[in-house]
Amino acid sequence: MSDKLAKILAAAHDHATTVIAPNVDAWNTTRKWPRDASDKAGAVGLTGLYAPENWGGQGLPLAEGIQVYEQLGLGDGAYAFALSMHNICTFAGCGYGTEAFKEKWAHDLTSGRKLANFALTEPQSGSDPMQMYTRATMNDDGTWTISGSKAWVSLAGEADVYFTVVKTSDAPGHKDMAMIAIPADAPGISFGPLYETPSYNFLPMSEMYLDNVVVSEDNIILPVGQGLQGSLMAIDIARVSIASGCCGLMQSALDTALSYAKNRKMFGGKNLDLDGIQWMLGEVATDLEASKLLYRKAAEALGTPEGPLMAAHAKRFVPDAAVKAANTCTQVLGGMGLLQPYGLDRLSRLAQMLRIVDGTTEISRVVIGRALQKRAAALPDLPVPQGFGEADAKAAPFAAQ
Template sequence: MSFQSPHTLDTVITAARKHCAEDVIPNVDAWNRTAKWPRDTSTKAGAMGLTGLYAPVEFGGQGLPLSEGIRVYEELGRGDGAYAFALSMHNICTFAGCGYGTDAFKAEWARGLTSGTKLANFALSEPQSGSDPVNMYSRAVDNGNGTYTINGAKAWVSLAGEADIYFTVVKMTDAPGHKDMAMIAIPADAKGLSFGPLYETPSYNFLPMSEMYMKDVIVSADNIILPEGQGLQGSLMAIDIARVSIASGCCGLMQSALDTALAYSSNRKMFGGTNLDLDGIQWMLGEVATDLEASRLLYRAAAQALGTDEGPLMAAHAKRFVPDAALKAANTCTQVLGGMGLLQPYGLDRLSRLAQMLRIVDGTTEISRVVIGRHLQKRAKTLAPLPIPKGHGEA
């Protein structure tokens, strides 16, 4: 299938829905059994226009704004949240490379990334620093001849050993702080780049994740995506996009869990009717449905706010609320099926594990609470203090 103009949200959503129904849902269990990334499937996603969502049309992308393109992951999340997550990270890297990369980088990589024939991933976390990226050891040294030498290690690298290029955040000096941080794209075939053993994960074995090691890796200055001083700010923006994308994928997961519970409970005979005739079952699934509608509204509002002053806070709200709601939904729907909910063919155990994973990646729900809490502290300073009644609040 070749994706054609016009590059509208409706056509892209239709393509994502078709890709999920035909290529993801029927095959995800087999992917997990073989523990291998489905490269043919992600390449097909590219041919359907799903790997260059935010990239300019001139480079083969769809040219969608973030607020629209992010809705694709809700469709893909109905099939598998880990697959949706991996494609979301690729799209973020493609957006960065096509938007901020050098002309030489774009000439070499842009069309491969937007077409999905080349895969990209983002590398920020390190073994000793996840939520605190400023505590970073990876270093890039200017060789003075148009190249940089990079040493260090990254952790939780998705598509490890599978991606063709890794957008890697490094420090340029040993000075403390973030003012010397940059983002450099490291090709997978760079000498000195290697990967550790794959992490053992419970329900997304097909998504390779491991540590990434850089030993005297030499990269051209043409591969600098964000120059020194812009690395942290760009990384935080990427993380905000990722958080909203995860919330979008979680909505697809919730819809899948709800549909499974509805299909089962409307057919399961009990007490002279069906499970779905029981008030208790209706109330349980009704709460899931309300959480799903609230989650959709929240992630879409957060997507609209990306790139504005409210963007980080709205992304934190979405990442705090929606994955928690998805985990609750998966568990509730499992309960509705009773013992059957524990059986692998129904897929609810997989959805619960995926929801837990999505609560953690790209900033745990606790980190989102920190972001929200700091905003509340700032707001509190703008409010007139309320007097404490005499005799209260005193030791």
């Protein structure tokens, strides 16, 4: 581990334990994004993880920077998720944006003085970006006019700029898609009522409406024809980042259960002395170690041909393991696990949320299934056993009935 990464991970751990964990319940009560907290995250380098150093970033490779969310997840998975999306947008803006965009936005984004978020999903299309209705039209002066709506926009009304995927024609397919950065103060942008999200009320989410919003051509992050490809890469990064944050969530749940069970007296001893409790928590510990290995392997594969499949494996396995871990640890505490001060109810709901965002578990299974179909097509056919005709082979499984 490099000295830079060790320093960043230590800063993330400290941020989780001293800023997030002690305050997250109060944030949920006030139902407001803790801008002072994200300002502190920016001050210690957590808002420009992958951006180049000359633009104020840390310059970390994806495989290293993604480990930050494991530490932030110790405090809260939704907070880690929001910062992961900001970092993905900052990475895109600093890496692919125009020079004019970088001059105006880069340092503010890498420092966390301004926040960014990603807008792809639409109310009617869900996980199918081909059914996109948001349109961007180039004007005679080179500006773009954008109209449409997006759903499940994180940091809705709180972010300073939204990296928005649009279509530029009515032609079917994705060859006309682009990504444009839309400033929050652009005339014509508005947000619907905040979604009711009881386990992460501090993270504003809602629909975003674009009514003839005009932006400069300087704000094009990915030009026409590259919008979908870039968005899929962003989603792969997000999926692995979510898996990383889930590992922090699992560790938090496990530590809570261990802290309780080591002192809880029952049947003449301590809960943690009981085989049943040890086996339950031991399974959580194994799932946690497997999850760490899987998300880190997936992070190393990002940007390679194996990246999308590895991201799907991580997104399918790790959030499921987090749901199981949160529920198991709640069970270890018995009735006490339902009480708010222990935080396990919040972790259970957060884990379920992380199973869904940026591609549900079922979507990951689709990606994995398609990869298996390709692999199967490349494998030789198994020979039919001697003496079996085609009809006999079909009937053979039922012969013993």
